[in-house]
Amino acid sequence: MSEPANGNDGRPTRVTIREIAELAGVSIATVSRVVNGRGDVSAETRENVQRVVRERGYTVNRSARGLSAGRTGFVGVTIPKVHPVYFSSILSGAAEALSEQDMRIVLCPTEHEHDREVSLLERLMHGTTDGALLVLPEETNDELESLLNHGYRFVVIDPLKQLNERVPAVSAANSSGANQAVRHLLALGHRRIGAITGPNGWLATEERRGGYHAALASAGIMPDPAIEVASDFQIEGGIEAGGRLLDVAERPTAIFAFNDNLAIGAMQAARSRGLRIPEDLSIVGFDDLEWAQHVTPALTTVRQPLAEMGRMAVSLLTRLLDNQSFEALHVELATRFIVRGSTQRVSA
Amino acid sequence: MSEPANGNDGRPTRVTIREIAELAGVSIATVSRVVNGRGDVSAETRENVQRVVRERGYTVNRSARGLSAGRTGFVGVTIPKVHPVYFSSILSGAAEALSEQDMRIVLCPTEHEHDREVSLLERLMHGTTDGALLVLPEETNDELESLLNHGYRFVVIDPLKQLNERVPAVSAANSSGANQAVRHLLALGHRRIGAITGPNGWLATEERRGGYHAALASAGIMPDPAIEVASDFQIEGGIEAGGRLLDVAERPTAIFAFNDNLAIGAMQAARSRGLRIPEDLSIVGFDDLEWAQHVTPALTTVRQPLAEMGRMAVSLLTRLLDNQSFEALHVELATRFIVRGSTQRVSA
DNA sequence: AGCATGTTCCGGAACGTTTCGGAAGTGTTT
DNA sequence: AAACACTTCCGAAACGTTCCGGAACATGCT
Known part of the structure; x- marks a missing residue:
């Protein structure tokens, strides 16, 4: 009936749906329906309410809505x-x-x-x-x-x-993306293609591994466990894993890193061993993070949307x-x- | 008194403070005080309530709290x-x-x-x-x-x-950070130090510019507008601005980029002109983003916390x-x- | 005994919204 | 003129908390 009791904090009391209803000369139920775009309200009333809402800068109190409506x-x-x-x-x-x-x-x-x-x-x-x-x-x-x-x-x-x-x-289409990446390497004549995978058991890892193996198989190549090392999707891990891969007896001519972080790590590992990219070693990543096109050389990679x-x-x-x-x-x-x-x- | 009316949606009705109060044999108010860690409740009651809360997995409804308490x-x-x-x-x-x-x-x-x-x-x-x-x-x-x-x-x-x-x-301490960066370049013997700034008018830009100019002044060097170009803190902008800087008549021997993005852009611009970093051109960035230590060469930069x-x-x-x-x-x-x-x- | 002082707890009024059931008002049909 | 349908609106009951004012009880002091 009378004005709502306030003056509790220093916080200014906000404009409520009740205020809008009074100013627009309708019930709060009607204001609610207008604000939420539900039917059951004439064009005239709707516009009037919307005008008042705009004038007073009313916005719905999400806590109250959450309580009442459940959403x-x-x-x-x-x-x-x-x-x-x-x-x-x-x-x-x-x-x-x-x-x-x-x-x-x-x-x-x-x-x-x-x-x-x-x-x-x-x-x-x-x-x-x-x-x-x-x-x-x-x-x-x-x-x-x-x-x-x-x-x-x-x-x-x-x-x-x-x-x-x-x-x-x-x-993302991990398997087909990986497949495409490895086929690209195969098409470039690479036969010994190493991989730096993510953590074993992770779905993304296993799917990409599947695509990698399938592409190798299509070229009649058996995967060699010696040049397939697991890592953690981090740059540091890529450096370490890349190093292991490059120190193997019969060094791969290309590395498929299961994400861009690993790829950039592998690039560092290669460089620290005096290998040039891409002349001595080709590298493919996965993700296409923002900086992938800005490293040197720019990273060939599988873009994940x-x-x-x-x-x-x-x-x-x-x-x-x-x-x-x-x-x-x-x-x-x-x-x-x-x-x-x-x-x-x-x-x- | 009786059970609360429910069965509205398929959504299961959640456990409420009222339920906890009944189970613990106390009032709603007491449960609230326990949950919010306020005083005015005996150790015995507190523990009892906490036990029930734990058993039923009660968590406060933030919407209701927001409505009631204002926070x-x-x-x-x-x-x-x-x-x-x-x-x-x-x-x-x-x-x-x-x-x-x-x-x-x-x-x-x-x-x-x-x-x-x-x-x-x-x-x-x-x-x-x-x-x-x-x-x-x-x-x-x-x-x-x-x-x-x-x-x-x-x-x-x-x-x-x-x-x-x-x-x-x-x-961040933009001014002193920039000052330190430029002093470092000066200490390395650089005299012609260009800058790629951020958007003119931005506080970060102006403060870093201040530090840059101050450091130059301390070495008795007048800033040369010809080698101070504004950009947008993006990599692309850095490539463009870096190019402008390097095509100037008397080329700078060092560039202070006002952030890491600009620095990496400048590195690309330099490389595309056949300049080696750091042999032919020193570059300093600002931010120390994650990849700054992983580009080649690793970026000297000002770390922003x-x-x-x-x-x-x-x-x-x-x-x-x-x-x-x-x-x-x-x-x-x-x-x-x-x-x-x-x-x-x-x-x- | 009477009284002040604490401690621990409770009742109930907000908080601002949504929404259900229904009430007016206006046509349309029988 | 009664019956019905439709549109547009309203009243009021939730929703689950917090927190104020005060009740009940115990304790210590005079």
């Missing part, structure tokens, strides 16, 4: 503590797609929270976010599926393991949140092979 | 659409510091929202976030101060303009939110000069 407009994104640029590309794609629907990203560092079962995700969802994007999640298949059964909505980006068909995921993966994940999630049905829960985005200066026809 | 536990971070790795370093520092206090970052893309005056920030604060971190904000001094007067809490990271004393900000800037900003913001008073609203973090392989004593 907060927030999407949680778990952030792995590796590969900042890989991650930020995905992030910017997702953020862009989300802001189109007036939704926002909540960052959820996944530090030491893996003590209690699925505690992070439970916390994530409970009154905080409508859904989540899980980047490189360490949760097991069972954990993820149990989450799914609890009614949580999320989509996995770049799964570490082969996921159950029911959990939505988006990834990271931002697009973020956007696609958002699109899947949105449809999940709207309870729409799905034709395919697993989406694999195409990669693109980019030839630059780090590969060359094998020298006689 | 949401969310901090908005505006993201400029440039320099992903620069930005992600700041972000990870801030995220880390915030998660220690169980607060979260909400990402706020600042695309085309600059139409209506301060609309982004108003939306940001209104029931959504407790405060904000503004990275490289394009808002004017007046806008920021008006926000401040409206009771908004925020801290600026890396301001673009000289800010009013009243608006809290954290930045980006993650620390994020943490510091959070610390300032936290104190602002707690209404604590301040000794200094402007914090400048020290930079560190790092000598690597891209600089060398000037050749005779």
Whole structure:
């Protein structure tokens, strides 16, 4: 009835839906429907309300909406503590797609929270976010599926393991991208092609390895374990692994590094051994991070559409949140092979 | 009294504070006080409540808390659409510091929202976030101060303009960092030292320029406008600007690039002109991004403590939110000069 | 005994929104 | 003129917290 009691903090009291309703001479229910673009309101009333909203600079209180409607407009994104640029590309794609629907990203560092079962995700969802994007999640298949059964909505980006068909995921065409990269090397006459892989067991590693082996097989070459060393997707790891590869008895003439970090590490290892790239050694990477075209020589690599993966994940999630049905829960985005200066026809 | 009405969606009804209260045989208010660690509750009751909370996996509903208490536990971070790795370093520092206090970052893309005056920030604060971190904000001094007067809490990271004393900000010691870099070049015997600056008018640019000029002056050298070209902090810009610098009549023997992107661009420009680094040309950068030590030759640069800037900003913001008073609203973090392989004593 | 002082807890009123059920008003059909 | 359908709007009940004011009880002091 009377004015709402305020004067609590120094904080100025914000303009509320009630105020708009009074000024526009309608009920708060009507204002709500206008603001949320629902039907059931005449054009005249709608315009009038919108005018008042604009004049007073009203914006909906997301906490109140979250409480009342159950949806907060927030999407949680778990952030792995590796590969900042890989991650930020995905992030910017997702953020862009989300802001189109007036939704926002909540960052959820996944530090030491893996003590209690699925505690992070439970916390994530409970009154905080409508859904989540899980980047490189360490949760097991069972954990993820149990989450799914609890009614949580999320989509996995770049799964570490082969996921159950029911959990939505988006990834890149690792196998065919790797295949293409190695075929390129073969076409240049290389026969002894080493590889620096990611951690064994990671899906991205195994799929790329599959493409690598398949391409070798198509040329009648047996993979040689001596020139296939596992690493950790980091630059330092690439230096070390590249060194091991180059110190092998019968040195490879080309190296397929399973990501750009490893490739740049391998380049350093080669250089420190007096090898020229690409004259003495061809190198191919995977990712096409921003700096790949700016190293010397520019890196031949497989482009992974990271931002697009973020956007696609958002699109899947949105449809999940709207309870729409799905034709395919697993989406694999195409990669693109980019030839630059780090590969060359094998020298006689 | 009876069970709460549910069965609305397929969504499972979550465990609420009321449930915990009943199970623990105390009032809702008591549970709230336990959960929020406030006093006024006996050790026995506290432990009992905590046990029930643990058993049922209760977590507070942030929307409800936001509505009721006015604080949401969310901090908005505006993201400029440039320099992903620069930005992600700041972000990870801030995220880390915030998660220690169980607060979260909400990402706020600042695309085309600059139409209506301060609309982004108003939306940001209104029931959504407790405060904000503004990275490289394009808002004017007046806008920021008006926000401040409206009771908004925020801290600026890396301001673009000289800010009013009243608006809290954290930045790096641009001037002294630049000074140190140029003194290093001078000590190596360089006399003709060019510069690729950032956009004119940006605070970081002007401060670094100040340090650059001061160092030159200390060696009795007048800055030569012919070898000081402005660019945009991007790699492409560095290539272009570096080219201009190297095509000048009396070519500089060293280039101070105002960030690492520009430095790597300049390196490319030099290489495409057949110049060797560091033999024919010394190059210094600014930032020390991750890859700076992995380019060839490794980049001599000024390290900016980006993650620390994020943490510091959070610390300032936290104190602002707690209404604590301040000794200094402007914090400048020290930079560190790092000598690597891209600089060398000037050749005779 | 009477009184002040603490300690521990509870009741209940906000907080700002969404949404359900229904109430007016206006036509249209029977 | 009654019955019905449709459109447009409203009232009021949630949603799950926080926090103020005060109740109940124990304790210490006079």
